[in-house]
Amino acid sequence: MNKNVPDIRLSFPPDENPHYIRAITQVGDTQEVIAHVDIFESNGMKLVAKGTRIDSRLFNRLTQHRLTAPLDSMLTAKHPVNTHSLVMELDSVVKHEAVYRRILTRTGDPHAMKQALSSMQLAPEVMLRLTVMRERRPELFMHSIHTALIAFALAQSLDLPEGQRAAILLGALCHDFGEMHTDPEILVAEHDITQDERRYIHVHPITGHVLVQGLSGFSNDATLAILQHHERLDGSGYPNALQGDSIAMPARVLAVADVAETAIRRFDLLRVEMLFRLGQKRFDSNIVNALRDLLHITTTDAQNMRPARNATAQVEHMTALLETWITLRGIIRQEAAPAKADTTALEFLFERMATMRSLILQAGFDPESMASMLVIAQDDPDMLAELRHMLDELEWLASDLANEIDRRSPQLSPPAQGALNGLLVQLQQMK
Template identity: 50%
Template sequence: MPAEATASYTESPYYLQAVAALARSRPVTAHRDIYCSNGMKLVAGGTRLGDEQFERLAQHKLTEPLDGMLISDRAIDAACLAIEAGKILEHDPVYARLANRAGDPLAVKHGLAALRLPPPLLMRLTVMREQRPDIFEHSLRTSMIACALALRLKLDAGDRATLLLAALCHDVGEMHTDPLLLASGHNITPDERRFIHVHPLTGNVLLSCIPGFPPAARLAILQHHERQDGSGYPAGLRAGKISPLAKLLAVADVAETVIRRFDLPRLDMLARLHHSRFDAAAVDALRDLIHSTPQDAHQMRQERGPAFQLAHLAEVLRAWFALRSAFEHQVAPTAPERSPLAFLFERMNSIRQLVLQAGFDPDHSDSMLDIAHDDPGILLELRTMLDEMEWLQLDLANEIDRRSAELLGLSRTPLTDLLRHLRHEDCGAQCRNDAPYLMQCSK
């Protein structure tokens, strides 16, 4: 019995299925013997794995993660990553703009090419690229934005490399999530959302099993969904307890999603509206890098008119005032941190202040629309602000779901009414699914 047979590791069935699918299209070989936790040999070294071997592996706990025991033909490496980044820079003008304004257009290619990527990590990235290309593409582009931010903020070479590696690997935990939950159009339930929220923890555990993976990169991955105001996950940390690299990774992660799904004006407005949730220096650097111009505005996608959105925002605020009136005796003004509703008071007050600071009044929408229609610049500002307000409201609804255990003792009627308005039912399944990814990111 090998010495390592005392260890016990259960491989995710979703990841095992992805590796098995890869093995049907190219050789995947055990480069050494694979044992289960009781010391029985499951696969001999040198064996090309097929469905029979994967079925056997699925039935046993292993002595270590599968990535460390397999190799694949045409596996990805650092040079491949640099080539892929080069293609993006060549064909995507937004990323070319980011790279140029960062001061060194070739920095990300050189940085990726210089990464030291252990074989188990290369195996996992290969499976990601071939079986979950959406996650791979998001991760690579996020690493490119993170590199630009690091250059703009003048991080030293060591921190730049660590951030680049963390960005490249920040969603490896999603390879252990049921892909059906992340599929476009799937309406995620509150119970399902917890499986998505665990992916930073899963990534941290997976990468801790890879010898030599930098602890600072793992910490950034663990915390990349944390938010300055404590509204993130998995630990609900506030600014002082979030690592500096995690703060940069959070901004890069959200920026990639918004650029891919929407446009630069929306990204610029998101950065302005969510200043309390993200690191100010990182947000300022991002806005400088994207340098949104009026010429970018024609790319905007409008899902509904501003009159509809203004009316909905007014309904949300009225529902909030009703809930606040019903529950204000339960929230001690001198000690809000001890109330289960303290987070909700903070977030809704923040939403209201953002609306007012932007110079808009949803209770007087007709006059606002008249002014906006006479000025294309104001109309663009209004539409972008309202789009982001909708994402913020949906994100708050998801946070209420996450904290439902804390709210069990409270009367549900006013809270349910607010949730109904925050989600507003005609939004559609895709809108609901995108919100947590954008606002908690901000997938």
């Protein structure tokens, strides 16, 4: 077994996940969700009669028994997400969000996505899942809409075959189905995700892949896009740490679109560019270049950057991180000695810390004297702007590295895990 691949298992069969079933029953509290067939337990006992309204009162009955078929295939919502409602969502995004209007316009055919959505044949199970997502996880639903828009625009710009465009669109709409099987409590912004909880997040591409297999309309391209959308070209992704050509083209497109949507939502367009520049080994360069053309970042975008973070606090955190690294790298090198099984698993750490140091040097600053940077830059607006930009890049690298350590930690020996704890604390303070 590749030690870089996390040990990821489904905690429940996908169709029996209690978090998703609870979400379905909660939707039933606010709109009609009807059983369009009798629902049976695997031993033949009828649990719910055809025509029954499904709501929270039935949660225990539906979760305490093994069903003969996935619940999705036996329910119908009165106000489902369908192709018509998806087109309306797209129209709303284009009308109210300038970035996405720009992206579609720069494809040269801004109406192509609406036409593609209108011609889609969504399986009933997909419509129900999208409905549950819209009603119970609206932020995830809009993430899926935005990601689908970016992914389809990229497929247009890359002149991919029509079949692949359709597969990418469907895969993007459904790429986070697996996240609805994660306990929503661990996904709230205020919650500090533990190492064990992060494993449930890492399993969501597998869950989503299992959920859509066999459904009408899903080609191999669409299912692979869902399974592989968190894989990275350098092998740093999950769930299978695939590299290079092992990652299907639709998944590469979806990976760029997924990250771009998150960055646009959380940051600004200049930081989107920064993120992909730092991750150039991870993403397909042709797809990233197509994204740059679609975003077409201008001087106006630069003027609309979000307020800068507290540079003093950022410098203090980076200083503490580098000091911790100097202390720990000797210990960690011993754990990564050629005779140790942790060698490959820890290579990424030295590479990422070297990238941080190189970034500081390239900006013309001294990694050994971070505190003096701010003092020098205070009287020079151009230097201060460059320093802030560099600190933002370092902060993103630190956050990404913290997640990577969390993901790989179960595959490391106890001494290696212990050596990384101090570094992980410093990295998490920079999030």
